[in-house]
Amino acid sequence: MAEETKRFYYYANGVYLDSCMKFPELTPAYPSSEKTVVKIEFGQTPEKLENLKAKGVRFQAAPNEFLLPIDDVATFWVKNGDHIIIQPEPRVNESEIRVFFLASAMGALAHQRRQFPLHASAIMYNGKAILFSGDSGVGKSTLAGLFHKKGYQVITDDISIIDKEKNTGQLLIEPGYIQLKLWEDTMNSLHIGKKEGVLLRPGLKKYGYPISSIPKKPLEIQAIYALSVYPGKEILVRPLEGWEKFRHIKKRTFRQKLVDPMGYTEPHYRLLEDICQSLPAFQLQRPFEEGYTTFVEFVENHFQTNQ
Amino acid sequence: MGNIIWLCSYPKSGNTWLRLFLCELLYPHNSNQPFYLDPIPTATTRSLLDHYADVELSDLTDHEVRELRPLLYEELSSKAGETVFLKLHDACSRTPTGKPLISQNATKGMVYIVRNPLDIVASYAFHLNKTIDEAIAKMNEQESIASAKDKLNPQIPYLLGSWSYHVQSWLENDYAIPVFVLKYEDLFAEPVNWFSKVLNFAHLQCTEDEIIRAIEATDFQKLKEEEDQNPFPEKHINAPRFFRKGQVQNWREELSSQQVNRIISDHGKMMKKLGYL
Amino acid sequence: MADKIKPGSIIRRNSEIIGSDIDGETVMMSVANGRYYGINQVGSSIWHLLHEPMQLESIYAALQEEYEIDPETCEREVLVFLEDLMKNNIIIVD
Known part of the structure; x- marks a missing residue:
């Protein structure tokens, strides 16, 4: 070799x-x-x-x-x-x-490494992280891309790695990769030319779009938004609490099924408990028909007023 | 034999009614929750398949996803450990290397729901927010693919085919799985009788009282009223609502004779076979 | 260990269950099988009472005081609930 x-x-x-x-x-x-x-x-x-x-x-x-x-x-x-x-x-x-x-x-x-990987994209606002979690296809990366276009720093576009600071015990999000993974139609709607991205796999209309900078250090987390699309008319946002919040975060744990067989049941649960107890979470529902421009403004306004 | 009972149909053929009924009957839940369908998901839901694929389907090519699907259903079936229902809108097809989409290992049986295409048309047009003529054309598209291949939808793309193709593909499939054919019209006329037959087919025991109660709870008019209050989660992006009329023989008022003739010329052969002509 | 709850039964938490308080609701997990349980307010109260093993009758008394309900309803509902917790291996009956 x-x-x-x-x-x-x-x-x-x-x-x-x-x-x-x-x-x-x-x-x-x-x-x-x-x-x-x-x-x-x-x-x-x-x-x-x-x-x-x-x-x-x-x-x-x-x-x-x-x-x-x-x-x-x-x-x-x-x-x-x-x-x-x-x-x-x-x-x-x-x-x-x-x-x-x-x-x-x-x-x-x-x-x-006993970190908590959450299926979520994350952006930086006022030095803190805002997370958007949800199922594949609800628009996590698109939202990260839109905020990137607006001048916000992206922390990660797919998996948010949440860690506990060793000394203070505070929950922090670790900076991820310097790329957004975007489908061709999202590239188009963000006005990103195909040449600015790299095709990830032959036969897949999905691109890696390099982003110049992500935060250098782990950040405090301001809130987790549980993202979904629904067939109503209005953008809906409401706090998630208790069992409902727990269930959401557990469901969006990246590869949760690895936790027990790899032997991390209890430490993982403790981290999940900690996340649920210390971080505010909101359910955020985007109407199917809703264009992203109004949506992004709505979300931006929400995390500004809920600091 | 596997654990999955497929609830399969062309769109707008009564699948949702059957699902709502079964959820009401078999899965206790908080009665305040409108449109309780969680226990019977759609087989093409991306997040459901992601869970069994061990990778994100969005990182796989269309070809890879098609090849993988039968294995995911086998995995789902074996992890379930007991009878589970899955909704399916696919036409019967094979993977790129020729494996059946749903294998015997995954499957306990299939309830195939069929409805008079003359009644589907207006409902389908409304569902897609298109004209009747566009819906007629769509129902005759041989290669019709549902959902999108080049973007990330919550549903993965799948072969739907024309109405005739869809029905024929399942009724004459060579998968060697038990198929129970349920006509929407029969269900509409005698719900207690036909729902009971479905339960028998699935080897599930329920009393007639329980069945009647579940039928009442999922009565069409009630669902319609409920939709006035809460949007139905599986409504098509462009449609004003999901529950429309749910009637039988409504086509006589909604279609022109020209439209009726077109549907008959497209699907007459299969309609005859099923006794719709 | 008994398999039925009877008058005089001593009830205790299963040590393989961890409970946590999230926004005033109790969420529990089994370290043995990784399963999660969400329980309602009454369940929460029972779980809190059981920080030490407790006799069935003392549970009734404590809950009657907390919720101001008549003894009969209380006993009937709590028993159903405890049986459910026992079935799920959340509590152990001696």
Whole structure:
């Protein structure tokens, strides 16, 4: 393995990455001594995990281990919160490996590091984070893109990594990747030319759109907005409380089904409890017909008046 | 054999009524919640499939998603561990490598709901917020794909096909799964009788009292009134409302003779087969 | 451990259940199976009472005082509720 020598260094989701692969989607950074370094290497991955506790159509999970083969792309093996091994399939394009690495492998890594990965995009407002969580297709990335166009800094467009500050115990969101993933129609409505983005996978009309800057440090969280579309006429917003809030946040946990088999049931629950107890959440419903311009103004106005 | 009972139909054929009835009957819930459909989701809902795919479907190509779907339903079936219902609007099809969309491993059976296309047309036009003639054309589109391929919708794209194709594809499918054909018109005329037959087919035991109560709770007029207060979650983006008339033989008032002839010329063969002509 | 709640039964929390208070509502999780439970206000009150094992009759008395309802209704409803909690392994009856 002569190619092994060249290494790349990044910082994302609260960890330093020492990588065998180049990631244009990540912020370059050299490891500092205080934070752990996650090693990313090409190598052989197992067929089956030894202590297998759960599996699905693709994944396998065991205490502190996660294995994910993706047909024609690569197999990812995430271990102990500090090691990711990638076994690429022959002739695969690196950009395709990155798509699954940045979502699935990094999501599993977050669980292993006892962070809380929430399916949410996030932007910075007045030095604090506003999160937009929801199912795939409700407009999380579009909303992040729109706020980006308005001059707000984007913190992440897909997974929000929530962490507990070691000394103060405060909940913080970690800056994510320097890219938005946008579908072609969203690119059009944001007036972003196709040339400004990179096609993520052949056969998929979805682009990686680089964003120049994201916050450098973890941020305090002002609020979580649970986003959905509905067939009514008015934009609706109301506080989420108690069991309802708990259920929403639990449901939007990224790959929640990995928590128990990887052995994090109790610490994960404690973090979820903490998030529900300390962060305000709102249900935010966008009418189908509603254009995004009015919607963004409405949302902006709401988080300004609810600081 | 698997655990899924598919509630399958062409759009606007009574699927939602059947779902509301089954949810009312089988899944206790807070009666204040309007349109309780949560326990019977749609099989093409992105967030549902994401859960079983272990990756985001939005990172997969259309080809990959189609190939993966049968496996996701098998996974859903095995994780469910007991009978579950799923709504399906797909025409019967195979994956790019030729696997059936729904396998025997995933499937306990299918209730296929069929309705006179003459009655579907006006309802479908209203649902899509299009003219009757546009709806007639849509119902005859052989390659009709529902939802969109090049953007991120809450529903993944799937093959719908023409009305005749849809019906034929399921009634003559070679999947070797038990199919129970339910005519909307029969259900409308004798709800207690036909709902009971559906429950028998699913091997579910309920008393007649319970069935009658669930039918009353999901009475069309009541649903319509409820929709005046609360928007129905599965209403089409462009339609003013979801519950319209729910009638049988209403086409006599709503379609011109020319329109009737066009539908008969498009779908006559299948209509005859089902006794609609 | 008993499988029925009877007069004189001592009821305690299952130590594998963690409960937390979120905006005044109680949410519980089983460390054993990762399952979550949301319970109503009465359930919450019972859960709080049970920070120490308690006899059935003392639970009735405490709740009657808190909610000002007649003994009969209270006993009937609380029993149904406790049985439900027992079925879900949230409480243990001795």
